[in-house]
Amino acid sequence: xxxxxxxxxxxxxxxxxxxxxxxxxxxxxxxxxxxxxxxxxxxxxxxxxxxxxxxxxxxxxxxxxxxxxxxxxxxxxxxxxxxxxxxxxxxxxxxxxxxxxxxxxxxxxxxxxxxxxxxxxxx
Numbered sequence: 001x002x003x004x005x006x007x008x009x010x011x012x013x014x015x016x017x018x019x020x021x022x023x024x025x026x027x028x029x030x031x032x033x034x035x036x037x038x039x040x041x042x043x044x045x046x047x048x049x050x051x052x053x054x055x056x057x058x059x060x061x062x063x064x065x066x067x068x069x070x071x072x073x074x075x076x077x078x079x080x081x082x083x084x085x086x087x088x089x090x091x092x093x094x095x096x097x098x099x100x101x102x103x104x105x106x107x108x109x110x111x112x113x114x115x116x117x118x119x120x121x122x123x
Contacts, residue, residue, distance in 0.1 A: 002026040002098045002112050009094060009117030012086055016121070020081040022096030022114060030074040033099040036081045037107055038092035038119075047105040048094070049081060057103060063089075086121045093118050 008020040022034070036048040047061045049070035058070055064083075072079040079096055094117050097110035104110070 002029055002032055004096050004098060004112055004114035006094065006096050006114040006117040009119045011120045011122065014086060014088055014121055014123050016086050017082070017084045018086065018119060020083070020094055020096075020117060020119070022079045022081075024077045024079070024098065026077070029077040029098075031100070033101065033103050034070075034072060034079040035097045035099065035104070035110060036070060036079075036094060037097060038090075038094045039116075040092040043092075045095070045107045046092075047107070050103045050105065051079065052103055059103060059105070061105075083119070086119075088121045088123045091119060091121050 003025040005023045031053050035050040037045050038048050039045045049060045051058050051070045051072050055072050067085045069082040096114045098112040099110045
């Protein structure tokens with residue numbers, strides 16, 4: 001099973017940008033659908049973005065559409081989340097997740113999760 005480690009979180013002012021990275025172990029990474037989710041204190045885990053194993057199929061949550069971009073590099077076993085025009089409401093722990101089937105927005109349909117990386121956006 002693939003193992004995931006996120007990085008790139010931090011503190012940024014509103015309007016700023018961050019790029020999150022997710023490093024995956026395992027030779028089968030290229031066969032996984034990869035997703036990003038986030039969870040703010042007291043809230044449920046929220047779908048952010050997903051990318052298919054071949055990279056051309058993507059989808060985004062309504063709250064981030066047009067501001068965030070998901071991408072992957074199968075040669076490097078990595079998936080990325082570029083976040084622009086950040087807002088205070090984007091503050092959350094961000095998780096990457098892997099799924100051995102097609103794209104999904106449901107967190108309970110993912111097979112593996114990273115430990116998360118904190119993103120804090122100040123106003």
